[in-house]
Amino acid sequence: MKNCVVSTTASVMAEEELPGVLILDIGGTHGVLENLAPLLKKHFRLITMKEFLENKKEMSKKIQSVFVFECRPTVDRELLESLPNLKVIGNSGVGVDHLDLKMISNFGVKVTNTPHAVADSTADIGMALMLASARRLVEGCQIAVSPDTKCFAVDWLGVEVTRATLGIVGMGSIGYKVAQRARAFNMRILYHNRNRRRKEEEEAVGAHYCEKMEDLLQQSDFVMLVVNLTPETHKLIGKKELGLMKPTATLINISRGAVIDQGALVEALQNKVIRAAALDVTYPEPLPRDHPLLKLNNIIITPHIGTATVQAIRMMAEEAIANMLAVLNGQPIPSEVFPK
Numbered sequence: 020m021k022n023c024v025v026s027t028t029a030s031v032m033a034e035e036e037l038p039g040v041l042i043l044d045i046g047g048t049h050g051v052l053e054n055l056a057p058l059l060k061k062h063f064r065l066i067t068m069k070e071f072l073e074n075k076k077e078m079s080k081k082i083q084s085v086f087v088f089e090c091r092p093t094v095d096r097e098l099l100e101s102l103p104n105l106k107v108i109g110n111s112g113v114g115v116d117h118l119d120l121k122m123i124s125n126f127g128v129k130v131t132n133t134p135h136a137v138a139d140s141t142a143d144i145g146m147a148l149m150l151a152s153a154r155r156l157v158e159g160c161q162i163a164v165s166p167d168t169k170c171f172a173v174d175w176l177g178v179e180v181t182r183a184t185l186g187i188v189g190m191g192s193i194g195y196k197v198a199q200r201a202r203a204f205n206m207r208i209l210y211h212n213r214n215r216r217r218k219e220e221e222e223a224v225g226a227h228y229c230e231k232m233e234d235l236l237q238q239s240d241f242v243m244l245v246v247n248l249t250p251e252t253h254k255l256i257g258k259k260e261l262g263l264m265k266p267t268a269t270l271i272n273i274s275r276g277a278v279i280d281q282g283a284l285v286e287a288l289q290n291k292v293i294r295a296a297a298l299d300v301t302y303p304e305p306l307p308r309d310h311p312l313l314k315l316n317n318i319i320i321t322p323h324i325g326t327a328t329v330q331a332i333r334m335m336a337e338e339a340i341a342n343m344l345a346v347l348n349g350q351p352i353p354s355e356v357f358p359k
């Protein structure tokens with residue numbers, strides 16, 4: 020018998036299963052799950068939330084895995100209580116801050132994530148935000164299409180990324196990929212991490228370790244946040260930390276919105292405590308239309324698109340599937356996440 024996987028993306032898709040055939044009803048996913056379904060179907064019988072809720076009695080016993088696509092849906096106690104044979108939650112994405120790991124573990128259920136699959140695409144977004152903010156790309160695009168375009172607008176000069184100092188806060192798999200890219204720009208690379216990387220790894224990208232984050236903040240022209248969101252990193256960057264940064268510095272966030280105290284960031288940007296910010300993540304997502312961050316002109320915000328590429332979502336699904344299968348088959352689990 021094939022293993023069963025349930026999508027918790029109720030608003031996103033509904034998949035109907037007939038014997039030997041799986042029928043997907045995609046909803047508003049922009050084709051994401053439509054792309055992933057054939058991969059999942061190779062190993063799992065897909066059951067949607069809708070299908071599950073409509074036929075709980077029969078479905079609940081069949082479900083051994085829950086596939087969660089990135090940080091959108093969560094898994095609550097009620098769902099866990101209704102799945103007696105659940106063994107693993109395969110998160111497609113690296114951040115698992117939307118999952119209550121302790122509670123899930125109390126149900127004897129494992130959680131896995133996909134740190135390898137997300138690394139390149141998320142590092143690319145970090146670089147894209149850094150370059151776009153440095154060279155004021157969004158403003159440039161607006162000026163180019165506005166009726167009073169000036170070709171050489173010297174009053175909106177940018178700054179150079181090349182040879183600047185980049186401070187990476189959180190040098191995990193994504194942070195390291197950022198460092199590899201930054202090296203090609205001849206950037207001076209500083210990083211701060213709970214655990215120092217191996218010497219060979221530091222040398223390979225020319226990164227210098229800062230034991231204190233304060234040192235990194237003071238020296239960097241660009242500060243990029245790549246940490247996981249945990250109780251320790253919640254509002255890691257607030258008024259004090261922003262005050263340590265250079266007035267010419269730019270803050271880039273590709274981790275989770277709540278790593279920054281957004282109120283403090285609004286103030287810092289309004290008062291030019293720092294030059295600019297570029298965020299792929301905020302809280303909440305999306306921001307309400309009247310949020311003060313949206314009223315500033317020294318900020319770029321993208322809607323959490325770190326892994327929004329055809330290649331990344333496929334690799335994420337493959338990594339998640341490998342993890343889930345390893346759990347179900349009692350094999351070593353490539354990327355298990357443990358409660359703290």
Ligand SMILES: O=C(O)C(=O)CO
Nearest residue numbers: 112113114137325326
């Ligand atoms: O993998 C994740 O958790 C992400 O949010 C990537 O942007």
